[in-house]
Amino acid sequence: MHAEVVDFIRRIVADDLSAKKNGDRVRTRFPPEPNGYLHIGHAKSICLNFGVAAENGGVCHLRYDDTNPSKEDVEYVESIQEDVRWLGYDWGDHLYFASDYFEQLYQFAIQLIQLGKAYVCDLSADEIREYRGTLTEPGRESPQRGRSIEESLDLFERMRAGEFEDGSRVLRAWIDMASPNINMRDPVLYRIQKTTHHRTHDAWCIYPMYDFAHCLSDSLEGITHSLCTLEFEDHRPLYDWVLDQLDVPCHPQQIEFARLNLSYTVLSKRILLQLVDGGHVSGWDDPRMPTISGLRRRGYTPQSIRDFCAAIGVAKRDSTVAIAQLEHSIREEMNRRAQRVMAVLRPLRVVIENYPEGQVEELEAVNNPEDASMGTRKVPFSRVLYIERDDFREDPPRKFFRLAPGREVRLRYGYFITCIDVVKDECSGEVTELRCRYDPATRGGNAPDGRKVKGTIHWVSAAHALEVEVRLYDHLFEQEDPAQITSAPDLRSSLNPSSLETLTDCRVEPSLADAEPGAQYQFERLGYFCADADSSPERLVFNRTVPLRDTWAKIQQRAAS
RNA sequence: UGGGGCGUCGCCAAGUGGUAAGGCAACGGGCUUUGGACCCGUCAUUCGCAGGUUCGAAUCCUGCCGCCCCAGCCA
Numbered sequence: 001m002h003a004e005v006v007d008f009i010r011r012i013v014a015d016d017l018s019a020k021k022n023g024d025r026v027r028t029r030f031p032p033e034p035n036g037y038l039h040i041g042h043a044k045s046i047c048l049n050f051g052v053a054a055e056n057g058g059v060c061h062l063r064y065d066d067t068n069p070s071k072e073d074v075e076y077v078e079s080i081q082e083d084v085r086w087l088g089y090d091w092g093d094h095l096y097f098a099s100d101y102f103e104q105l106y107q108f109a110i111q112l113i114q115l116g117k118a119y120v121c122d123l124s125a126d127e128i129r130e131y132r133g134t135l136t137e138p139g140r141e142s143p144q145r146g147r148s149i150e151e152s153l154d155l156f157e158r159m160r161a162g163e164f165e166d167g168s169r170v171l172r173a174w175i176d177m178a179s180p181n182i183n184m185r186d187p188v189l190y191r192i193q194k195t196t197h198h199r200t201h202d203a204w205c206i207y208p209m210y211d212f213a214h215c216l217s218d219s220l221e222g223i224t225h226s227l228c229t230l231e232f233e234d235h236r237p238l239y240d241w242v243l244d245q246l247d248v249p250c251h252p253q254q255i256e257f258a259r260l261n262l263s264y265t266v267l268s269k270r271i272l273l274q275l276v277d278g279g280h281v282s283g284w285d286d287p288r289m290p291t292i293s294g295l296r297r298r299g300y301t302p303q304s305i306r307d308f309c310a311a312i313g314v315a316k317r318d319s320t321v322a323i324a325q326l327e328h329s330i331r332e333e334m335n336r337r338a339q340r341v342m343a344v345l346r347p348l349r350v351v352i353e354n355y356p357e358g359q360v361e362e363l364e365a366v367n368n369p370e371d372a373s374m375g376t377r378k379v380p381f382s383r384v385l386y387i388e389r390d391d392f393r394e395d396p397p398r399k400f401f402r403l404a405p406g407r408e409v410r411l412r413y414g415y416f417i418t419c420i421d422v423v424k425d426e427c428s429g430e431v432t433e434l435r436c437r438y439d440p441a442t443r444g445g446n447a448p449d450g451r452k453v454k455g456t457i458h459w460v461s462a463a464h465a466l467e468v469e470v471r472l473y474d475h476l477f478e479q480e481d482p483a484q485i486t487s488a489p490d491l492r493s494s495l496n497p498s499s500l501e502t503l504t505d506c507r508v509e510p511s512l513a514d515a516e517p518g519a520q521y522q523f524e525r526l527g528y529f530c531a532d533a534d535s536s537p538e539r540l541v542f543n544r545t546v547p548l549r550d551t552w553a554k555i556q557q558r559a560a561s
Numbered sequence: 562u563g564g565g566g567c568g569u570c571g572c573c574a575a576g577u578g579g580u581a582a583g584g585c586a587a588c589g590g591g592c593u594u595u596g597g598a599c600c601c602g603u604c605a606u607u608c609g610c611a612g613g614u615u616c617g618a619a620u621c622c623u624g625c626c627g628c629c630c631c632a633g634c635c636a
Contacts, residue, residue, distance in 0.1 A: 005574075005575050005576090005582080005583075006575095007574095007575095031636090032636095033635085033636055035635090035636080065636065067635095067636080068635060068636070070635095071635075071636090124634095125633080125634055128633095128634075129632070129633085132632055133632075134562090134563085134632060135562065135563050135564075135631075135632060136562045136563050137563085138563090139632090166634085167634065169634095170634055179564085180563050180564040180565090181563090181564055181565075181631080182563090182564080182631055182632050183564095183631070183632095185632090188633085188634050190634085191634035192634080193634080207634095209633095209634075209635085209636090210635070210636050211636095214636085230565095230566070230567090230629080230630070231629095231630055231631080231636095232630095232636090233565055233566060233630075233631090234564075234565050234566090234630070234631050235631090236565090237565095256566085258567085258629095263572080269636095311573080311574095311584060311585075312573060312574080312584090312585095313573065313574050313575085313584095315567095315573090315574070315575095316566070316567065317566095317567055317568070317573095317574090317629095318566090318567070318568095318628075318629055318630090319572080319573060319574090320572075320573090321572070321573055321585090322571090322572045322573075322585065322586070324572080324585060324586060325572075325573070325584080325585050325586085327585095328584085328585060328586090329585095331597090331598095335597075335598055336598095340595080366594095369594095369595080369597095369598075370598065370599090399596090401596080402596090410594060411594095412594060412595070413594070414594095444594085445594045446594075453594090454596095455596080456593095456594050456595065456596090457595090458595075483629095522595085522597085524595050524597085525595045525596080525597070526595090526597095527597095548595075548596095548597050548598090549596090549597065549598090550596075550597085551596050551597090552596045553596090554596095555596080
């Protein structure tokens with residue numbers, strides 16, 4: 001597209017490379033905790049980590065940060081691999097688990113105790129919090145801070161052996177209870193948790209904390225650049241402290257960047273989990289979810305997500321990207337690739353009075369005007385058709401150039417038709433049918449006399465069309481600012497009641513009969529759609545990925561306001 | 562309030578002492594058998610604010626102001 005602008009992380013990596021800081025090595029890692037499904041915010045990190053590695057001839061590891069068994073599950077470890085792979089990234093044989101390092105991590109902890117840099121503390125969780133002090137007051141030292149190395153060693157071994165109850169003791173770093181950085185006030189390194197781990201099962205009842213496990217895992221794997229989000233900036237001194245005390249293979253550089261926020265959406269695993277558990281969505285892959293699996297089901301492609309991540313850049317400033325930016329990325333790709341097809345979402349019956357009863361013509365339609373190699377197809381035309389209700393107005397407003405009484409329009413790839421009569425339901429007054437006449441000379445859509453028509457509308461032949469279900473989506477939340485959603489006392493109250501609209505009486509041209517789940521189309525003049533996982537040959541179901549840009553809607557909106 | 566970050570167009574984002582890239586959005590116009598796409602054009606005399614240094618400052622200095630993160634035995 002454009003000469004890429006190098007972000008500050010790529011700049012650092014390039015500088016390190018030319019300074020031979022790590023020789024010619026670049027090694028990154030994507031380190032998810034398997035406690036939920038990946039979302040678009042993770043995609044940003046995945047594209048960054050795998051991208052930086054690939055651009056520099058390095059590798060990127062996939063490592064699970066599975067140090068808290070009470071929140072983690074194999075379902076998540078599997079979905080994460082599927083999603084990363086689907087996005088188009090390959091970790092080769094560099095698949096790791098922090099839990100595979102538990103024994104080494106334990107040995108490092110022993111070393112730290114022997115160095116006098118860690119001790120077993122007997123305070124309760126509440127007491128530790130009290131002793132920690134506040135933002136403005138220093139903390140107080142634990143009564144066990146002066147405990148002998150031998151005693152800590154003995155106690156720590158017995159913690160591992162399961163002699164003590166959950167919460168009764170922890171291993172703490174011996175740093176500085178008066179540090180202005182709260183993370184340095186003798187942080188907890190290990191806690192007792194008698195929970196079965198999804199991989200190590202019951203081999204351990206003590207688990208390392210993030211701050212201890214993460215930096216050491218990075219070092220053990222020879223990571224050169226450890227990229228993480230801004231909230232870990234305060235932890236960097238601790239990351240460095242741990243590695244500085246111990247005899248480790250290398251000392252990776254932690255660099256922080258701003259996490260992604262998207263307007264009208266929430267990227268908090270906690271809230272996404274609430275949406276799933278609370279039944280507000282059909283699951284992690286609900287097409288309204290910002291998860292990778294949700295976007296996939298909605299019809300987003302790996303390419304479009306990668307393009308989006310490239311477009312938003314990487315920086316340190318807190319930012320909220322407009323959802324329109326994401327929509328742009330899928331439209332751009334679909335415009336190039338999607339097969340065009342005609343579909344009517346809200347059918348209005350049209351009878352062409354002067355078209356011979358029983359006659360059917362096969363008209364030629366272009367599959368993709370952006371790509372001639374996609375060829376053409378035949379679409380059946382007959383006396384009774386359906387058009388979109390929105391394409392007819394009994395009393396057309398200014399600038400409306402679709403069908404209206406007495407008006408002539410073009411049926412795409414068909415004929416010019418003129419509306420000569422409107423049939424209404426006697427009771428409701430609702431328009432139930434249009435009576436029209438066609439000009440046989442305009443077959444294919446051109447008038448030999450050079451006559452022009454203002455509007456071209458889509459249609460399907462009533463007798464040949466397939467009856468299908470279409471699901472229209474809108475953002476899940478009403479508020480544009482994600483912070484407002486996250487801080488709302490009640491999640492329910494911020495949900496958009498019209499985030500899903502299911503249309504059960506739609507009609508599509510017969511060429512869609514064999515649409516497989518996942519197949520993507522442009523429904524002409526409407527938007528990009530894909531066959532849903534629920535779709536079957538008996539009952540086709542389509543998701544609207546994103547509507548086409550709609551300048552008519554804009555004109556109407558402006559007129560209304 | 563202590564510490565750590567960040568403030569460049571409505572939303573992202575380059576720029577790091579030589580006179581404000583680009584994308585999205587928006588708005589005009591052209592073209593059009595998708596009111597789509599495409600094409601052309603408009604869109605920051607100014608970089609949170611105020612001083613200062615300099616021939617020259619978004620970039621350097623000083624002082625304010627605003628926003629985000631940290632007081633889990635979560636990551």
